[in-house]
Amino acid sequence: MSALWTSAEAAAATGGRAGGTWSANGVSIDTRTLQPGDLFFALIGERDGHDFVKAAIEKGAAAALVSKAVPGVDAAKLLVTGDTQAGLEALGRMARSRVNAGIAAITGSAGKTSTKEALRFVLGRQGTTHASEASYNNLWGVPLTLARMPQATKYGIFEIGMNHADEIRPLTRQVRPDVAMVTTVEAVHLAHFGSVEEIANAKAEIFEGLPQGGVAVINADNPHAARLAAAATRAGARVWTFGEKGAEARLASVSLGEASSEIEADILGSHLRFTYGAPGRHFVQNALGLLLVVKALGADVAAAAEALRGVRAAKGRGERVRIETVDGAFDLIDEAYNANPASMAAALAVLGSAKPGPGGRRIAVIGDMLELGPQSDVLHAGLAGAIAESGADLVFACGASMAHLWAQLPVSIRGAYAQASSDIASLVAADTRPGDVVMVKGSLGSRMALVVDALKARARELAAG
Ligand SMILES: Nc1ncnc2c1ncn2[C@@H]1O[C@H](COP(=O)(O)OP(=O)(O)O)[C@@H](O)[C@H]1O
Ligand SMILES: [Mg+2]
Incomplete structure (x- = not known):
């Protein structure tokens, strides 16, 4: 297997100076979960990641990206840049530009992780799939997920989250998705927003990362669907809607069981019957949008629908x-x-x-x-x-x-x-x-x-x- 990043590639991407030659198989920002061979980023948050560089190298990190020299660490293992957060974002952008993959971005007030994991599950059967770990959906989670994306990726699935306006826009511009889905817009984070409409506007920022003609996947049954669709259109995207009122993915019938749901739906001209392997009306709704994402990525929708039978609710999420x-x-x-x-x-x-x-x-x-x-x-x-x-x-x-x-x-x-x-x-x-x-x-x-x-x-x- 070829390396994820060589020192030369990482230096070129980040504009940094590599003190030696190495290759990394992964990317880490946390020594507690660091794997040998990872490139460690010394981010500055509540703690200064530079305090952990020595530990990272001792744990087997291939190298560390830092913004200053670290006493007691071999300079050959350091990649020095001006700003480590900017370095991570730059590496993420490089990862994005070097893949020949279909990329999806998911946001929404609920169901991001469930939908992302279900997409990982169904697309993983159709090609090499890379997806965000856990809910890594914020200013470090998104570039980290990008930086970890192998060059051979066929499908990339990115969760994007927010607590405030203007947080999703820079993240979706890093991800540059081919398709972006908003699961739902609800009255959450109202501590940081004046109204649910403002929340809808913030979610709609995700469409600003789409190329012209990219696909915006929108929940037609949500009261804010029209607002999202207008924003997507302004961004130059094509709008595909899902749900009972959906145009491109329309629910024909559903039977909610104790352990799963039986669904019939019309998805872009095909009538499909399939089972979702976890109970709940909310997962049925997510599944319809998910199949539009699959379609937009050029994957096999019927096979994906069939595979949804094997999806289970994740720990803590049902x-x-x-x-x-x-x-x-x-x-x-x-x-x-x-x-x-x-x-x-x-x-x-x-x-x-x-x-x-x-x-x-x-x-x-x-x-x-x-x-x-x-x-x-x-x-x-x-x-x-x-x-x-x-x-x-x-x-x-x-x-x-x-x-x-x-x-x-x-x-x-x-x-x-x-x-x-x-x-x-x-x-x-x-x-x-x-x-x-x-x-x-x-x-x-x-x-x-x-x-x-x-x-x-x-x-x-x-x-x-
Ligand atoms: N479309 C939806 N509407 C309402 N609740 C949902 C929806 N999708 C998932 N949920 C529920 O929301 C909770 C959080 O799910 P999760 O997928 O982790 O969302 P997120 O990543 O957006 O926080 C879980 O209890 C899940 O079952
Ligand atoms: Mg999540």
């Missing part, structure tokens, strides 16, 4: 885990990675479609949805309807904002409320019994993973006992 305990098994729906009103409603709907075993109950364990701004209390209280529709038998809640929902809940379904997830984790674990389906969700900062861990520990009791 992953279904059966937990065997001493007394019997219960099911966990792990949604602990993130939450906003849209994804909370989606997860509650999945809980509603789950069928508890004999004697089992539907249990919702929910923590605060963060960064919602002035509307936060109302948005939390507003979940009461979705809770009722889900048929939840029992609700555990935690966090200051969830107190507003708690006050709305019928007493008959109140499990327990606490300020912190650490205070309800053991209560939930103690109360869960065989046949139950337990859905755990909240923003990452609400630390609902502590509840997931406590539930999973019930299985370890079995192993120990």
Whole structure:
């Protein structure tokens, strides 16, 4: 296998000076996950990455890109540039320009990672596919993902995220996608935006990285579809829409199952029937857009649709885990990675479609949805309807904002409320019994993973006992 970057290529791309000759097989910005042979970038964030260069080289880094000499490190292992962040972006742009690949960029208020991973899964069966790791979607995640892209890539899938206006524009201009998809626009990050329309405008920046005639994939069922389409048209893109009202990908029928969904859709003239291997209406919606991305990349849409049967919800994003305990098994729906009103409603709907075993109950364990701004209390209280529709038998809640929902809940379904997830984790674990389906969700900062861990520990009791 040829190297990802030689010292000469990296120096030319970044305008830096290489002290020696080397070749790197990967790119790293964090010594904790660095692999031998990586090129390490000393980025300056909360900590100065230059403090970790020595450790990186000791761990086997091929070299380090730095903006100053590092005492105790062989200069032959250093590539010196003016600014390490700019160096990473320059290497990313070089990676982009040297591939002969179809490139997709995904943004949206929810579903970026799920859609990116599903695309990785289905396109990976059709050609060498490179995609963002985890949610590496920000000012370092995007150029890092670009810089890691092998020259032999056939399909590149990039997640792009934002918390503020003007963050997506520079990232999409680095990625230069052939197709850009906005999964959905929802009332999240309202702490940083005056209105949902402003959020839509910020998401629409993704189309500014498209070439003339590139494809903008837009959710036709979202109230902001027209605003996105207008922005895409202004950017010179072609607009393809998906959903019940979609023109290019139109949902004909859907049957939402407990573990998967059966979908019929018309995708650019072909009538397709396929199965999505994880439950939830939100994944059906994402899948329709995903197939338009596949089409825009010139890949086989029918084969991709068929492959969607094998997709599973990822950890923290709806992953279904059966937990065997001493007394019997219960099911966990792990949604602990993130939450906003849209994804909370989606997860509650999945809980509603789950069928508890004999004697089992539907249990919702929910923590605060963060960064919602002035509307936060109302948005939390507003979940009461979705809770009722889900048929939840029992609700555990935690966090200051969830107190507003708690006050709305019928007493008959109140499990327990606490300020912190650490205070309800053991209560939930103690109360869960065989046949139950337990859905755990909240923003990452609400630390609902502590509840997931406590539930999973019930299985370890079995192993120990
Ligand atoms: N189109 C959608 N609408 C609402 N919720 C969604 C959608 N797609 C995925 N979700 C849910 O949103 C949460 C975050 O999903 P993820 O794919 O990690 O999104 P992101 O990367 O945008 O944060 C998960 O609970 C997931 O099931
Ligand atoms: Mg993500």
